[in-house]
Amino acid sequence: xxxxxxxxxxxxxxxxxxxxxxxxxxxxxxxxxxxxxxxxxxxxxxxxxxxxxxxxxxxxxxxxxxxxxxxxxxxxxxxxxxxxxxxxxxxxxxxxxxxxxxxxxxxxxxxxxxxxxxxxxxxxxxxxxxxxxxxxxxxxxxxxxxxxxxxxxxxxxxxxxxxxxxxxxxxxxxxxxxxxxxxxxxxxxxxxxxxxxxxxxxxxxxxxxxxxxxxxxxxxxxxxxxxxxxxxxxxxxxxxxxxxx
Numbered sequence: 001x002x003x004x005x006x007x008x009x010x011x012x013x014x015x016x017x018x019x020x021x022x023x024x025x026x027x028x029x030x031x032x033x034x035x036x037x038x039x040x041x042x043x044x045x046x047x048x049x050x051x052x053x054x055x056x057x058x059x060x061x062x063x064x065x066x067x068x069x070x071x072x073x074x075x076x077x078x079x080x081x082x083x084x085x086x087x088x089x090x091x092x093x094x095x096x097x098x099x100x101x102x103x104x105x106x107x108x109x110x111x112x113x114x115x116x117x118x119x120x121x122x123x124x125x126x127x128x129x130x131x132x133x134x135x136x137x138x139x140x141x142x143x144x145x146x147x148x149x150x151x152x153x154x155x156x157x158x159x160x161x162x163x164x165x166x167x168x169x170x171x172x173x174x175x176x177x178x179x180x181x182x183x184x185x186x187x188x189x190x191x192x193x194x195x196x197x198x199x200x201x202x203x204x205x206x207x208x209x210x211x212x213x214x215x216x217x218x219x220x221x222x223x224x225x226x227x228x229x230x231x232x233x234x235x236x237x238x239x240x241x242x243x244x245x
Contacts, residue, residue, distance in 0.1 A: 019043070019103055019199070020096035021225040026059050026074035034059045034076055043223045048091040055080035055088035055206060062219070065212030067110035067162035075110075075217040080206035083116065087206025091123075094223060098124065098199035099171035104224040105198065106168045110217045112161060114141035116208030118216035120167055122177075122198035129194045132167060132181055135207075145181070147192050157186045171197050 022043015029040055034057055039046035049057060055078075062068060062075035069075050080087035099105060109120055117135035121128055131146045132155075141159065144152035163183050170178035175196060181188040205216035 018097040018100035018197075019094035019105075019223050021223050022095065023220070023222040025071040025220050026076050027072035029059050029074070031059050041221075043095050044221065045093040045095055048093075049089070051080070051088045052206075053080075053084065053086035054082070055086050057088050057090060060217075062110055062217035063162075065162075065215050066112045066217050067164040069108040069110050069164055069217060069219045071219060075219040076203065078118070078203060078205040078216045078218075079208070079214070080116065080204075081208045081210050081214060083207045083209070085207070087204060090203040091200060092202075092221075093200040094198075098197040099169075099223075100197065101171055101173045102225075104168060104170045104222075105201070106166070106220070106222045106224070107201070107218060108164065108166055108220045109203075110162065110164045112163070112215075113209070113211075113213040114143075114159065115214050116206055118205040118208070119203075120218065121202040121204065122169060123200040123202060124194070124196040124198055126200075127195070129196070129198060130169070130177060130179065130192065132165070132179075134163075143183075145179070145188070148195065155181065155186070155188050157183065160184070160186075169198065 020043045024041025024044055036049040037046050057078045059074050060077040061073055062070050078088045107120060111118055111134045114134050115136055117133055119131060119133035121131040128149050133144050137152055143155045143157045145155060146152045166182045168180040172178055175194050176191050177194050178191050203218045208214035
């Protein structure tokens with residue numbers, strides 16, 4: 001009987017948790033280790049990186065041109081210039097599948113000058129569902145967001161030197177995604193009903209002017225499990241202990 005209860009509890013825990021809890025940061029990589037197929041940390045699949053034209057990526061100190069989001073003096077750096085079809089895109093899927101209700105994905109990004117375009121995008125089965133982006137969008141330099149490939153909308157933020165943006169995405173029931181973007185005292189929070197939960201994120205930078213001030217950095221990616229999963233896992237462990245008595 002105990003073994004049957006243990007099996008049911010562990011199956012429930014597996015069903016509740018889709019994306020695998022984990023974290024990664026640039027501190028886990030050698031200077032030349034941010035490459036296609038690299039897979040450090042936990043909770044993510046391997047990096048899928050490609051560049052078009054003149055663009056690239058590296059592990060470096062984000063304070064060279066942007067704000068300080070370093071871990072052990074390192075961040076994930078990206079560049080794509082000059083203007084035109086020159087860019088770098090760095091994709092990474094969540095291990096275990098898409099975010100489930102109650103899970104959260106967090107990441108830190110930093111930019112300085114707003115030429116070209118650079119930012120973070122969430123995807124579901126390869127399709128974009130939410131994007132936060134910094135760049136020049138015809139009417140002027142801006143900080144923006146967009147949903148399912150709709151036109152970019154301004155966050156209403158003024159320019160901030162070496163801006164650091166803390167991004168948090170909480171998956172809720174009914175395919176609702178709670179978005180929180182925080183830059184100092186500038187805070188954007190809103191819920192969006194999307195086609196499906198995110199199972200992948202993309203970091204990108206392209207068509208910028210040259211120089212360190214136009215680079216893009218990201219760091220500290222975390223997938224946080226929902227409380228219900230932790231409870232189910234605790235129950236499974238408790239039943240395992242009982243079953244062994």
